[in-house]
Amino acid sequence: MPSVNEPLSDSVRRAVLDDIIALARRRHADEIVTELEGMIAQLARRLLTVVVAGQYSRGKSTLVNALVGAALLPTGLLPVTAVPTIVGKGPHRVAHVVYLDGRRQEMSFAALADFVSEAGNPGNRRGVRRVELSLPEWSLDNVQVVDAPGISTPSDTDGQAADPALRLADLAVLVVGPEPPINAGELRFAATVANASQKLFVVLNKADLAGVDLDEVIDFTRARLIERLGFAPPLYALNARAAIGNAPGDPRFDVFRAAVAAFVEEHGTSTLGASIERRAAVLAHDLKRNIELERIATAAPRDARLNALAQLQSMEQELHMRRPEIMAAYKSGLADDLQVIEATIQEWIGPESRIIQERLDRFVASGDIDRVRDELDAAAADVVSRWSLSVQSRLEHIGRLRGGRLERDVKALRQELIVSVLAALGNATFLDTPNAPTFVIGPIRTAGDYATTGVELALQAAFHTLPKAMRVWRLRETLAQRIDERLDRERGQLLAASRATLQEANTSATRAVARWFEAELTTVRTAIDRAVRVDDRDVASRIAELHAMERSLFDGITILQHEPESSEAGSAR
Numbered sequence: 001m002p003s004v005n006e007p008l009s010d011s012v013r014r015a016v017l018d019d020i021i022a023l024a025r026r027r028h029a030d031e032i033v034t035e036l037e038g039m040i041a042q043l044a045r046r047l048l049t050v051v052v053a054g055q056y057s058r059g060k061s062t063l064v065n066a067l068v069g070a071a072l073l074p075t076g077l078l079p080v081t082a083v084p085t086i087v088g089k090g091p092h093r094v095a096h097v098v099y100l101d102g103r104r105q106e107m108s109f110a111a112l113a114d115f116v117s118e119a120g121n122p123g124n125r126r127g128v129r130r131v132e133l134s135l136p137e138w139s140l141d142n143v144q145v146v147d148a149p150g151i152s153t154p155s156d157t158d159g160q161a162a163d164p165a166l167r168l169a170d171l172a173v174l175v176v177g178p179e180p181p182i183n184a185g186e187l188r189f190a191a192t193v194a195n196a197s198q199k200l201f202v203v204l205n206k207a208d209l210a211g212v213d214l215d216e217v218i219d220f221t222r223a224r225l226i227e228r229l230g231f232a233p234p235l236y237a238l239n240a241r242a243a244i245g246n247a248p249g250d251p252r253f254d255v256f257r258a259a260v261a262a263f264v265e266e267h268g269t270s271t272l273g274a275s276i277e278r279r280a281a282v283l284a285h286d287l288k289r290n291i292e293l294e295r296i297a298t299a300a301p302r303d304a305r306l307n308a309l310a311q312l313q314s315m316e317q318e319l320h321m322r323r324p325e326i327m328a329a330y331k332s333g334l335a336d337d338l339q340v341i342e343a344t345i346q347e348w349i350g351p352e353s354r355i356i357q358e359r360l361d362r363f364v365a366s367g368d369i370d371r372v373r374d375e376l377d378a379a380a381a382d383v384v385s386r387w388s389l390s391v392q393s394r395l396e397h398i399g400r401l402r403g404g405r406l407e408r409d410v411k412a413l414r415q416e417l418i419v420s421v422l423a424a425l426g427n428a429t430f431l432d433t434p435n436a437p438t439f440v441i442g443p444i445r446t447a448g449d450y451a452t453t454g455v456e457l458a459l460q461a462a463f464h465t466l467p468k469a470m471r472v473w474r475l476r477e478t479l480a481q482r483i484d485e486r487l488d489r490e491r492g493q494l495l496a497a498s499r500a501t502l503q504e505a506n507t508s509a510t511r512a513v514a515r516w517f518e519a520e521l522t523t524v525r526t527a528i529d530r531a532v533r534v535d536d537r538d539v540a541s542r543i544a545e546l547h548a549m550e551r552s553l554f555d556g557i558t559i560l561q562h563e564p565e566s567s568e569a570g571s572a573r
Helices: 010-026 030-045 060-068 109-116 184-196 207-229 251-299 302-366 369-424 461-465 468-533 536-560
Strands: 048-054 085-089 094-099 104-107 128-135 143-147 171-176 199-204 235-237
Touching: 010 030, 010 251, 010 536, 030 251, 048 060, 048 184, 048 251, 060 085, 060 143, 060 171, 060 251, 094 109, 104 109, 109 128, 143 251, 171 184, 171 251, 184 199, 184 207, 184 369, 199 207, 199 251, 207 235, 235 251, 251 302, 251 468, 251 536, 302 369, 302 468, 369 468
Parallel strands: 048 143, 048 171, 085 128, 171 199, 199 235
Antiparallel strands: 085 143, 094 104, 094 128
């Protein structure tokens, strides 16, 4: 085995991957086999995968187009990318669609939007796993770029649309923006992206929208990233759209592109090796855990195995009954939190109304209704901004509190399943609990700004012809009422957005928990079924066989988790 300061050789890494593939084939773990074979092909080509990820409408596809040098991928303000799209170098300009069932089909570039976009392929009804684009003009050597589906889209009900793409990541580029600046959901996703890759770059796209406030937005974004990640990833502010085509582009994009190319040139090989070792170790660990449970079950007497199978079936029914109870408690908690938010905003209206009245008094005295209207719009915008920040902060706290409690409940329920099955087998062995899904409550999204028509403060054309004293009197008479009506309308808008955000959180959590439990039940069910099918005369040899598999996987994981101390790619931070 290599020393702690010595990187793995290609031959050692390949041998470990081959061993895991052989074991995965024996277990009929086809998805693991496919992923590992892809890693071997990637190593052979020295091909680094850069995943471009982030919230929808931040300009991920536009950034990939800028790297291509042409408007190749569909873009837009609404959610666009529905499936991972891989762009790399090839001898011919060709596009292929790879379906979930494994079929691979050539397609025209003109039909690209029909397969990769949310509009052309809503909910991925075409059953597409990914789309691959091969371009002779691609200029990033030894690099393929993956445009990942955006997070927080209406169809991303599990909050995990980007997961298939992130599983491919050696390097990652997180795309954020200035309007609005990086939010809580993006920060949580940033941690996921950082953990999924060996190196993280951050692009603050559409930097021109920040105007003179760009430096302030950059500092804010960097500070939030450090607070969340514990380190400062390289951050590049640019305008990707300006870098597409033959016109003079954004020189800041050239700096970003050069930084990626320089990192690949200097650290590409070590980064690729470390990334594949990390990803393969995760797959090997999952395989080992499944084998361990089957070995424990096989070692039990046949009566105990049959008892465990019956207990599993009983526990499945109980889990299907108790899981909705857990989710109902989660939903009820969110409803209680919304009531607290509603009461809090209601308490804010009175003080805010008085502050706005004081702000508008001097304009009311002038009788200038146009100025009063504009100032009221500005004051209302200030209020909405403060309220939105405060409510978002409360939602983040709710997400941490409710999400953490739900995660604990989910893991405890899964542990009950394992303990119950092990007890039926007459075994008290503790099996590690895999990570439960995380639950993100994203930013509130309002329906849009109100038109700047003020609050109907006697806006008839005739009002302007009234004597000044009459105009002032009319304004004073209606001002307080109109301010309250405007604030109440803003309150309703904010509460509707908060309610929708919490509903999205509940829907996402419900589906994520269901999917997680189904995967866990399948793992346990498969292990017990296999153990039951073993003939009593073959038990000893089967246990020895399973134990040998475990030992082989343990040795492989130990080798793969070795990290050279001197490699920047190893720390990648």
